[in-house]
Amino acid sequence: MATRARRLPVLAALSGAGAALLVLLCAQALHFHHGMAAGLAVQLAARERLAGALREVEAAARFARDEQPRLFALAASGVIGQPPRLRLLSALQALETRPDVLALDWELGPPRLREAQPDAAAPAFEVHATTLTLRLSLPTPATLPPLLMSLQRATGGASALRGCRLERRLDGKLDAQCELDWLSVTPPAAGGAG
Numbered sequence: 428m429a430t431r432a433r434r435l436p437v438l439a440a441l442s443g444a445g446a447a448l449l450v451l452l453c454a455q456a457l458h459f460h461h462g463m464a465a466g467l468a469v470q471l472a473a474r475e476r477l478a479g480a481l482r483e484v485e486a487a488a489r490f491a492r493d494e495q496p497r498l499f500a501l502a503a504s505g506v507i508g509q510p511p512r513l514r515l516l517s518a519l520q521a522l523e524t525r526p527d528v529l530a531l532d533w534e535l536g537p538p539r540l541r542e543a544q545p546d547a548a549a550p551a552f553e554v555h556a557t558t559l560t561l562r563l564s565l566p567t568p569a570t571l572p573p574l575l576m577s578l579q580r581a582t583g584g585a586s587a588l589r590g591c592r593l594e595r596r597l598d599g600k601l602d603a604q605c606e607l608d609w610l611s612v613t614p615p616a617a618g619g620a621g
Contacts, residue, residue: 571593
């Protein structure tokens with residue numbers, strides 16, 4: 428009988444330790460479950476970001492594939508990449524030999540970043556302008572527009588006439604000073620916006 432009575436407190440003590448161990452194991456399981464749920468949420472968010480990035484890459488690849496011929500044409504004409512300076516110099520040399528150009532002097536500036544209009548949205552790409560200043564003498568005012576158009580056609584690319592100052596001489600001939608901008612878009616650098 429005495430042996431049995433001694434066993435009961437030991438069993439009671441063991442069952443108390445077992446209950447504490449059971450509570451500890453339950454707390455650990457609950458903590459592990461919350462950790463797994465949080466990890467799953469992080470994985471789902473990362474998977475969603477990855478899927479979004481893949482959709483953007485696929486859209487960019489589709490755009491490049493669909494627009495490739497037009498992009499090549501723009502690059503060849505000097506709109507994308509460096510301004511068409513060599514074609515411009517060649518066109519100016521040809522202009523000097525025309526019989527309707529009595530005198531020609533020109534100055535070609537360096538490419539500079541073109542500023543956007545104050546109320547316009549910021550451009551997605553950097554646009555550079557190379558300014559050509561032409562000083563020429565012509566037999567008549569009617570000679571100027573076709574001459575400028577032929578220069579723009581021969582050079583290619585995108586150009587914009589900034590303005591002309593005209594002065595009629597006493598002999599009826601025309602002195603003109605015109606400024607034209609040749610525009611080019613700089614593609615973004617690899618690995619980031621350029």
